[in-house]
Amino acid sequence: MGKYTTFVGADVHARSISCRAVNVATGETWSKTFAGEGKVISLEEWVRTLPGPAIVGYESGCTGFDMARRLAADGIECEVIAVTTIPRSTKDKAHKCDKLDAAAIVREMANPVRGYSSAWVPSAEEEAARELARLKVRAAEEVKASKQRVACFLIKHGHAWNERTESGNLRKTWTAAYRTWLNSLRLDDPTSELVLNELVAAVDRRMVEDGRIRSLVEKEAEKPRWKPYVDALCRLSGIDVCTAFLAAAEFGSFERFPSGRRVSCWIGTIPRNSSSGEKEAHGGITKDGNSFLRRALIEGCCGMQNRKNTVKGMRDGFVSPAVEAMAHKANERMLGRYRRLVNESGKSVNKAKVAIASEMARWIWAVGCQVEREQGASADS
Known part of the structure; x- marks a missing residue:
């Protein structure tokens, strides 16, 4: 920490950045808010006017790592702080705004006893691969959830899959035998029949989507980087x-x-x-x-x-x-x-x-x- 003179805490949002900076040598502080499409460029210009060397920090979250990579590419050091490692008092939770959040970040950064953790900043290629891998995970979860909706709907109407193997174990669902059983079911109400058909169709759509994303993952995995x-x-x-x-x-x-x-x-x-x-x-x-x-x-x-x-x-x-x-x-x-x-x-x-x-x-x-x-x-x- 001793190599930095100025610490800048930034509370980053989609359309604005609220900053609080402190010079640890003199105790002087500055506050600034940037908005609009060029907010990151404006932040860079402002940081360069502060006593150097300076470092910028902001919390991890939905804004990702784009700003950290842009600042690093322009020669401004930046760290992304794991949001769960910044301590919050009862007072901080009761009184919350962008300026106070920025002040809390810079207070932790300037603390000689470091209590927070910094996230590793991936490259644009690594972050894109991470998002693709997570998309596959979410697609599989959607398939599982849609299948559970069908099972829960059938249970409410008094139907449950109970086909068993010779050893007494329950046979797997969503096989050819399971779909034959599904097609043989007849519910009391035509609207319920319509709902069941839509739920099964949703399963089919999500299984197709899951297979398509799996193909994308397998294709990406063949690239020399991975x-x-x-x-x-x-x-x-x-x-x-x-x-x-x-x-x-x-x-x-x-x-x-x-x-x-x-x-x-x-x-x-x-x-x-x-x-x-x-x-x-x-x-x-x-x-x-x-x-x-x-x-x-x-x-x-x-x-x-x-x-x-x-x-x-x-x-x-x-x-x-x-x-x-x-x-x-x-x-x-x-x-x-x-x-x-x-x-x-x-x-x-x-x-x-x-x-x-x-x-x-x-x-x-x-x-x-x-x-x-x-x-x-x-x-x-």
């Missing part, structure tokens, strides 16, 4: 092309994390901690940070109880012997750990899945770092 990482991460059990692309896009740069524990903190799979004096208590996972990747990894662990200790099939692409060895070791370790947690330690299946997902994130980080080193070595040679 293919080495996707090929390597697909060697891990429970990770397909879409999950591998999501992980690569969300990480952006694997080596930005100094340790595996920081990765677990980032996806929110570490336990909560409440300690005071000699008392110490741990709770459920924090669920902080990247929810997209956390959910994807936990869902990828749902088949752990049926997973076999076999070598995973290779998809088209090249994986170095070092990555192959790491992936094989990871698959063996995670399967063995899951079985110990469930069969020997008596942990619930859900707790075991979360524990394995947390370790999976660390293995993804380790494999990604290895690929980054290989890519860097090949670029230098």
